[in-house]
Amino acid sequence: MLKLKNTPMPVQRILFVILLYIIPVSLIAQVHVTGKTTDSEKKIVSSATITITLNEKVITSAVSDEQGNFTIQLSDVTSHNYILHATHVGYREKMVLIIVPKAGNEVRLGNVVLDKESKELAAVSITGKENIYEQKADRFVFNVEKSLEATGSNGWDAISKTPGIQSNGNTISIIGKSGITVMVNDRKVQLSGDELFAYLSAIPTENIAAIEVISNPGARYDAAGNSGIINIRLKKNKNEGLVLIGTGTYEQRTSGTYTGNISYNYRKKWLTLYGFINGGQRITQPVEHQQIYYPASLWASENAKHITRNYSSVQLGADFTLSNKDVLTVLTERNLTSKTKEDHNSLTNITGLSNYKTDSLIETGNHINRDLNYTNIDLTYKHMLDGKGSNILLTGDYLQYTTDQDQALSSVTYAPPASDHRFNTASYAAQTITNYTGRLDLEKQISKGLSFTTGLRTSFTTTDNNYLFYRGYDQGPLIEDPNQSNHFNYQENVQAAYASVNKTGKRINFVAGLRAEYTDITGELVDQHEINKQHYLKLFPSLNYQQILNQNSKLTITYGRRINRPSFSDLNPFKYYINQYNYSEGNPALRPSYSNNAEVTYTYKEKYSIAAYALLTNNFFQQIPFIDVTRNTAYFTRQNLGKIDAYGIHSYAPFRITPAWSVNSTLYLFYYSMKLPYLNEMLDYGQFTFYGYLNNQFTISAKKNLTAEINFNYQSLSQIFLYRYRPNGYVDAGVKWSFAKKQATLAMNVYDLFKTYPQQQVVNFATQHYTFKNAYESRYLRLTFTYRFGKQTVKDRKASKTGNSEEFNRANN
DSSP states (O other): OOOOTTSOHHHHHHHHHHHHHHHHHHHHTEEEEEEEEEETTSOBOOSOEEEEEETTEEEEEEEOOTTSEEEEEEESOOOSEEEEEEEOTTBOOEEEEEEOOSSOSEEEEEEEEEOBOOHHHHTSOOOOSOOSEEEOSSOEEEOGGGOSTTTTOBHHHHHHTSTTEEEETTEEEETTOOOOEEEETTEEBOOOHHHHHHHHHTSBGGGEEEEEEESSOOTTSOSBOTTOEEEEEEEEEOSSEEEEEEEEEEEESSSEEEEEEEEEEEEETTEEEEEEEEEEEEEEOOEEEEEEEOSSEEEEEEEEEEEEEEEEEEEEEEEEEOSSSEEEEEEEEEEEEEEEEEEEEEEEEEEETTTOOEEEEEEEEEEEEEEEEEEEEEEEEEEEOSTTSOEEEEEEEEEEEEEEEEEEEEEEEEOTTTOOEEEEEEEEEEEEEEEEEEEEEEEEEEETTEEEEEEEEEEEEEEEEEEEEEEEETTSOOEEOTTTOEEEEEEEEEEEEEEEEEEEOSSEEEEEEEEEEEEEEEEEETTTTEEEEEEEEEEEEEEEEEEEOSSSEEEEEEEEEEEEOOOHHHHOOOEEEEETTEEEEOOTTOOOEEEEEEEEEEEETTTEEEEEEEEEEEEEEEEEEEEETTTTEEEEEEEEEEEEEEEEEEEEEEEEEETTEEEEEEEEEEEEEEEEEETTEEEEEEEEEEEEEEEEEEEEETTTTEEEEEEEEEEOOEEETTEEEOOEEEEEEEEEEEETTTTEEEEEEEEOTTSOOOOEEEEEETTEEEEEEEEOOOOEEEEEEEEEESOOOEEEOOOOOOSTTTTBTSTTO
16 A cells, blocks of 8 residues: 655645546546447347447457357547447448547447338348549549449550550550559559450459559558559458449440359458459450551551450459457469460551552461460468557569460562562460568557558569470471570569658648669579679658648649559560561660659539649660661561650549539649760750540439440540550440339440441651550440349458459559
8 A cells, every 4th residue: 555644745645636637547447338230120130240339440340149149349548538339230330439438448329220221122232322423632533433434344445545544556654654553452563565454354343442543652652653543442341241233244346255153252250251253255356557667668457357266354352350359361373374365467568659550469377376374372360559550561472474375477478570588487486483571560659640661572573484486488398597586584672661650730731752673683694694683772752741731622733753664575585576577575674763743732512623734754664666778678576765854744524514414634744854865966855735534424224223424535635655646535324223122223335336446556767657546345235134132231352452463463464
């Protein structure tokens, strides 16, 4: 027992005050919240999910027992106001304000009464009140699940239909910018080109909640991607129960194709399971038109392709809630089948420019078979350090990606008189990419409105590329060409560390961060005994500053420095032949490009926004044409070019014209400029370009759940380096009917009604004169039927930050 009677009076009072302070704090530090979940008739509601939040952050959660009773412990209590959320299938969410007493260590809520939903409402998949598009402080959000246009499609198509995103063949970019990173749940997809297309095409839109376009990511994100990140956010079940969604889609182009998908979400107490299995066949028949001007002749080619792709894939994910503070996530993705067969038939007409008569013809048949396999495994462990939002995130990832491709080309030149000859090639390419990634992130709440985040990331990637090339002439046999066959090994190790500070206040919020990345690269041409090494350490600062101007307005300023590393295929030196006079190849000597990206955004009423940006890129690289006028050959390679600048403004505005007609408008006006010596001349250009996208949504009959969409897209003349792109655009239209208490949906969409979307490239500089148009089948009809089993609300998945997200996008650019 503490004795005070012999202590001088002033000290007695001080100790007494200290005791009065310490005792209540020690009691409140561990507070138990108890209650019982019942319905309005006082019947027990068991297995209800109980979640407690503070400032919209989840602090802890539990599940009521068979008698409806629950007990939740709050540790390190720092606020007197918490929110308790009680949810259960078939009932409306109940929110209760928890006021922690100044004395005592228990809060007794008594009965927490849940009101039943109507039968129709309980059967509907509720996704919240978000608009189809949202402009947030640091990103533009396309809520895919609310889009009629995206119904029955896949991840690739959904990205292509995102306002401000441009797709051309198998490449995607942000309008007015170059260099983009694609992520799924904050995990960078280490693929690009045909392989990125195949991977994203395997993700059904029924599993996608939203697509986020982030122009200036913070220090926590990988620094890759000059112009920012496209992040696909997947759905996840919020409440207990099972949801199954079955989708069947038929598409009519020149040929008919089909896809089928079954996705599932299941949650029971501490276990959540989710994923999908899908498969289908896609047949496309694009036609490429190419014209190459030599000093004495014009080579005009038409290449008709017939591409058949059969695919199936599976995703299996599980979240294990080990305790109120610990969650373990396991996610695996694997394709079951991905086989592509391409048949190309090309005819080249060579016309003399002096007499405009046909000198000769080249007829080429090109047959390609490609088999793709990938396995991706992600492990994520999250531990809550306290009740303030502090946590540790640990991830480990493994990726293996393989492709096997064989190509047989036969090209016959008909040149009178009697000088016909045949050029034959066969090639076999095998590629294996393996990646291991580990990541550790720490988020610490320092005080109210102030947090600190830091982390480490390590990534080890190896690629093994084996290429055998055979050639023959006329009726002779195919003989291996040692100058073309090769073995290319590539190793890339990236070690990164970052730190950022987040401060939120009443009028000013900001996030300031710094990321350091050390890259160690070794590229080896085995047969030539050539080794190319690169080592560099680079810093990447970032800033997001937001000021609340008044009740309706705010101003946001962002800045970030980023890197764009060449993809693995950009570095691969093997040649891909179109005919004996036309081929493409990679460049193992490529260096990364660096950019500084700044943007200022004004937002009004959280709906309307206008922004101005500047993107300054050094060491810019891309595929470029080389037309050899002395040998009448043309080839495409990759090369670092120099400095390219982009400036622009863009705006977003939603409008409601009538109660049944709403419009979402996205507009861009940007300017590209570049000045550098090229081919012994000075390339100096500047080009203004306009881009506009209008999304029109109509409610035809609210009673019959019948809606429609009409979307307009247009881009004016644009130029990047040598390539000038002629104006293009499209008009899409669709109608959707929901029935069977909204569990069934039938949708019909028609894309590119007037067949105006395919782009045409023009090169006209020095001795380089070239035009190209890919008349791919952009106009097609899609019919989709979807049926939802289960009566659960499905919300978007909160992304677990997985580690090899960066490697899974560059595997084949």
